[in-house]
Amino acid sequence: MNLEHRSAARFKPQAAEALQDDNLKRALAKAKDGFVLKRLQAVSNLNEFESIRTEARRIKDHVLKHLDYYLEEFERKVIATGGHVHWAETAEQACNVVQDIIGGEGKQVLKGKSMVSEEMGLNAALEQRGHTVVETDLGEYIIQLAHEPPSHIIAPAVHKTRDQISDLFHQEHPKYGLHKRLTEVPDLVSEARQVLRDKFINSDVGITGANFLIAETGSTVIVTNEGNGDLSQILPNVHIVTASIEKVVPTLNDASTLLRLLARSATGQEMSSYTTFSTGAKRTDDQDGPEEFHVILLDNGRSKVLGSDFQDILRCIKCGACLNHCPVYGAIGGHAYGWVYPGPMGSVLTPLIIGLENALDLPQACSLNGRCGQVCPMSIPLPDLLRRHRFKAFQQGLIDSRTKYGLTAWALMVKRPRLYHALTSVLTRVLALMGKSKGSLRAVPFASGWTSARDLPVPQGQTFQQLWAKRK
Amino acid sequence: MSDARRQIMANIRRSLGRDELPESAQLELRSRISEPEQGIRPHFDQDLAERFVEKLEAVAGTVTRVPSLKQVPAAVQNYLDQYQIKAKLVMSADSTLAQIDWPQDWQIEHRPASGGDHVSVTGVFAGIAETGTLALLSGPVHPTTLNFLPDDHIALIRADQIVSHLEDLWGLMRKHAHMPRTVNLITGPSRTADVEQTIQLGAHGPRRLHVVLVESSA
Ligand code: SF4
Numbered sequence: 048m049n050l051e052h053r054s055a056a057r058f059k060p061q062a063a064e065a066l067q068d069d070n071l072k073r074a075l076a077k078a079k080d081g082f083v084l085k086r087l088q089a090v091s092n093l094n095e096f097e098s099i100r101t102e103a104r105r106i107k108d109h110v111l112k113h114l115d116y117y118l119e120e121f122e123r124k125v126i127a128t129g130g131h132v133h134w135a136e137t138a139e140q141a142c143n144v145v146q147d148i149i150g151g152e153g154k155q156v157l158k159g160k161s162m163v164s165e166e167m168g169l170n171a172a173l174e175q176r177g178h179t180v181v182e183t184d185l186g187e188y189i190i191q192l193a194h195e196p197p198s199h200i201i202a203p204a205v206h207k208t209r210d211q212i213s214d215l216f217h218q219e220h221p222k223y224g225l226h227k228r229l230t231e232v233p234d235l236v237s238e239a240r241q242v243l244r245d246k247f248i249n250s251d252v253g254i255t256g257a258n259f260l261i262a263e264t265g266s267t268v269i270v271t272n273e274g275n276g277d278l279s280q281i282l283p284n285v286h287i288v289t290a291s292i293e294k295v296v297p298t299l300n301d302a303s304t305l306l307r308l309l310a311r312s313a314t315g316q317e318m319s320s321y322t323t324f325s326t327g328a329k330r331t332d333d334q335d336g337p338e339e340f341h342v343i344l345l346d347n348g349r350s351k352v353l354g355s356d357f358q359d360i361l362r363c364i365k366c367g368a369c370l371n372h373c374p375v376y377g378a379i380g381g382h383a384y385g386w387v388y389p390g391p392m393g394s395v396l397t398p399l400i401i402g403l404e405n406a407l408d409l410p411q412a413c414s415l416n417g418r419c420g421q422v423c424p425m426s427i428p429l430p431d432l433l434r435r436h437r438f439k440a441f442q443q444g445l446i447d448s449r450t451k452y453g454l455t456a457w458a459l460m461v462k463r464p465r466l467y468h469a470l471t472s473v474l475t476r477v478l479a480l481m482g483k484s485k486g487s488l489r490a491v492p493f494a495s496g497w498t499s500a501r502d503l504p505v506p507q508g509q510t511f512q513q514l515w516a517k518r519k
Numbered sequence: 520m521s522d523a524r525r526q527i528m529a530n531i532r533r534s535l536g537r538d539e540l541p542e543s544a545q546l547e548l549r550s551r552i553s554e555p556e557q558g559i560r561p562h563f564d565q566d567l568a569e570r571f572v573e574k575l576e577a578v579a580g581t582v583t584r585v586p587s588l589k590q591v592p593a594a595v596q597n598y599l600d601q602y603q604i605k606a607k608l609v610m611s612a613d614s615t616l617a618q619i620d621w622p623q624d625w626q627i628e629h630r631p632a633s634g635g636d637h638v639s640v641t642g643v644f645a646g647i648a649e650t651g652t653l654a655l656l657s658g659p660v661h662p663t664t665l666n667f668l669p670d671d672h673i674a675l676i677r678a679d680q681i682v683s684h685l686e687d688l689w690g691l692m693r694k695h696a697h698m699p700r701t702v703n704l705i706t707g708p709s710r711t712a713d714v715e716q717t718i719q720l721g722a723h724g725p726r727r728l729h730v731v732l733v734e735s736s737a
Contacts, residue, residue, distance in 0.1 A: 113540065203713075
C-alpha cells in the first residue's frame with residue numbers, strides 16, 4: 048500500500064490491497080487470538096467488571112457535561128505546580144506551539160507513544176524544522192524505521208512480522224556498528240534497547256501523550272509497559288505532553304476506576320508495568336527530572352462533537368479492544384482505514400474530525416456483528432454510532448443509493464472463508480428471525496440491490512456448513 | 520487568555536447549551552474534587568502482604584521476605600550472587616535504607632542513576648495489594664532515574680507500607696498534602712510485546728524487579 052498517499056477517502060482500494068498482503072495476514076493472525084483471549088481472562092477474573100464499567104461511564108459522562116470546568120481546574124493546578132498549559136484548536140496550531148517551545152533548530156526530540164501527536168502530524172512538522180525525532184516505544188521505533196504510520200492504537204507495529212523486523216534492524220543498525228541479522232525476539236528487543244539508550248541520554252526534549260489528565264492535581268498520566276515514556280520525560284530538560292481535551296477526569300480516584308478497565312481491556316493485564324503521574328516541572332531540590340513542563344490541550348473538533356449525536360465516542364479511553372474484536376480490522380489491519388485511528392472507534396471518530404465527506408466508506412466497513420460495542424469498557428454504542436454516520440451520509444446526499452450500505456464489508460468477508468462462516472452463522476440467525484412469519488425475505492438489509500429482483504429463501508437458522516458438519 | 524483557549528471554551532459551552540457554570544454548580548464540582556468519590560474496589564479477603572506478593576510474582580517480579588531490617592543486606596547479597604552482579608549500587612537516601620548497616624566493602628552511591636549503573640536499591644512510598652504495585656515518589660532523596668535506568672531494580676518495602684487499593688494510596692498522599700513531580704506506579708519489570716505480540720522482559724526499563732519485603736518495622 049502506498050502509505051504516503053493513503054487516505055480515508057480511499058478505503059476500498061486500500062482494503063482490497065491489504066487483503067492481498069500475505070505478511071499482513073500472517074502478522075494479524077498471530078496477534079488477534081492473543082488479544083482476545085487475554086482480555087477475556089482478565090475480565091472474567093474481575094467480579095466487579097460490569098459495575099466498574101457502569102461507574103466509568105458515569106464518570107466520563109459527568110466530565111463531558113462539565114468539560115469547561117474540569118479543563119479550567121486542570122489548567123489552574125498545572126500552573127500552580129510550575130507547569131504551562133497551551134491550547135490548540137487545530138493540529139497545525141498544536142504543532143506551532145510545540146515548535147515555539149522547542150525553539151531553534153537541530154534539536155533531538157524523544158517521543159513516547161502518543162496518538163494525539165499522530166493526529167497532529169507532529170513528527171513531519173518537527174523534521175521540517177530540522178529537528179531529529181526519535182520514537183522510543185519499540186513498536187513506534189519499528190514503524191519509524193519503516194517510514195510507516197501506526198496500524199493499531201496500542202500496538203503500532205502489529206502488522207509487521209518478526210522477519211520484517213529482523214530485516215529492518217539489519218538494514219538500519221549497521222550505522223551503530225551492529226551488523227548481525229538477528230531473528231529471535233529477545234535479541235531484537237535487546238538490540239533496540241541498546242540503540243535507544245544513547246538517544247535517551249542525549250536528547251533535548253521529551254514528548255509524551257496522556258491517558259488521563261487529573262483536575263484535582265494537575266497531573267498527566269501515562270500507562271506503558273516498556274518504560275520508554277518515563278525515560279523520555281525524566282532525562283531531557285523539557286517535557287511536553289500532547290493531549291486531547293476529553294482526557295480530563297476530576298480526581299485520582301476517578302482515574303483509578305478507569306485504570307481498572309484500561310489495561311484489562313487493552314492487553315489483559317491488571318495494571319501495566321508503569322503508570323506514571325507527572326505533576327509540574329522538577330522541584331527545586333529534585334536531583335533529576337525536567338526543568339520545564341508543558342501540556343498542550345488539543346481540540347481538533349472535539350468540542351463540537353460534545354452535545355451531538357456522537358458525544359458517546361468522547362468517553363473512549365483508547366484501549367484498542369474494539370479493534371481487536373473487529374473482524375474487518377482483523378482482515379485488513381489498520382493502514383487501510385487511511386487515517387490515524389483505525390477499527391470501529393476510528394470509523395466513528397475519523398469522520399467527526401476530518402469530515403464525513405472525506406471518510407464516507409469508513410462507517411460502511413462494518414459487518415454489524417456488534418462485538419465492538421460488547422467489549423468496549425466505556426459502553427460506547429459503536430455499531431449505533433456507525434449506523435448514525437451512514438444515515439447522515441444518506442441524509443446529506445453524500446451516498447447515492449442504499450445498495451452501497453454494507454456491501455464493502457460484505458465484499459471483504461466473502462474473500463475470507465473462515466470469517467465469512469463465523470459471520471454468516473450470526474446473520475442467518477438474524478435473518479431467520481426476521482422472516483419467521485413469511486418463509487421468505489423480500490429485502491435483505493443492505494443488499495436490496497440483489498433482493499429487489501428475487502426473494503431470498505429464509506435460512507433455517509444454521510448455515511449450510513453447520514448443517515453439513517452435523518449431518519456427518 | 521489565548522484566542523485558542525477562548526474559542527475552545529466558547530465551543531464547549533455552545534455545545535453544552537449553556538454559559539459558564541453558575542457559582543453554586545461550581546461549588547458542587549469543587550467539593551466533588553475535594554471529597555473524592557471512593558469508586559468500586561475489587562473485593563479480596565487475602566492478607567495484604569500475601570496478596571501483594573502473589574500479584575507481583577504473577578507479573579514476573581520476584582520477592583524475598585525477611586523478618587527485619589537486619590536481614591536486608593544478606594537478602595540483597597543473595598540476589599546479587601544469583602545474577603553474579605558486583606555490589607556496586609546506586610541507592611535512594613530514604614530513611615529506612617539509612618537505618619541499615621550495609622557491608623563496608625560494598626560500593627554505595629546516593630545519586631541519580633546514569634546509563635552505566637547496573638543495580639539500584641530504593642525505598643518505596645507504599646505498596647498496593649490489589650495489583651502487586653509499588654508506588655515510588657520523586658524527591659530530593661529519591662531521583663526517578665533510579666527506577667528506570669539500571670538493569671536491576673531492588674526495592675525495599677515494609678509490610679506496614681502495603682495498602683489495600685489504589686484509592687488508599689491517594690488517601691495517604693492527600694494526608695501528606697503533596698504531589699511530587701513524579702509518582703511511579705510500578706507493577707513488574709519493563710516489558711514489551713511489540714515483536715509478534717510475544718512478551719519480552721527488559722524493553723527500556725529494568726530487566727528485573729526484585730522486592731525485599733520486611734515483615735516488621737523494627
Ligand atoms: S471505543 Fe471503547 S473499545 Fe474502542 S478503543 Fe475506545 S474505549 Fe476501547
